[in-house]
Amino acid sequence: MSLDAEQVKKIAHLARLEINEADIPSYAGTLSNILELVDQMSAVNTDDVEPMAHPMDANQRLRADVVTENNQREKFQAIAPKTEDGLYLVPQVIE
Template sequence: MSLGPDDVKKIAHLARLGINESDIEGYADSLSSILGLVEDMNTVNTDDVLPMAHPQDVSQRLRVDEVTESNQREKFQAIAPLTEDGLYLVPQVIE
């Protein structure tokens, strides 16, 4: 599997990653070599194998649906880059 500059740009956009124009070629090379390594997976037929999502095949533990956390807004917003009146600020989205 070989990726070109356009693929890298598309993937970077999907991941919302800003990439310098000058680094794109390098990423195309290294991502291609990683995908080359990964291609070895195709040497084995897995048609009859069940996927394994958890190392011990246990199912997700559930809990009663009730509030267990207290409000810690001020504590958490103290480390935010930009807040006002208890809200997180981002650039204007709606004109």
């Protein structure tokens, strides 16, 4: 499997990642090399194998639905790039 420049641009858009136009060919090259390495996976038949998501096949632990954290909004927002009245600011989304 190899990727061309158009595919790299599409993936970069999906990842919301800006890639300089000039660097796209080099990304296409290295990503194709990685996918070539990854393609070795097809050598083994895995039809009857159960996918493994957790090394010990443990399930996600659940807890009672109760409040466990105090509100620390001011503290957490102190490191945010832009806030106002307890809200995170981003460029206008709706006209």
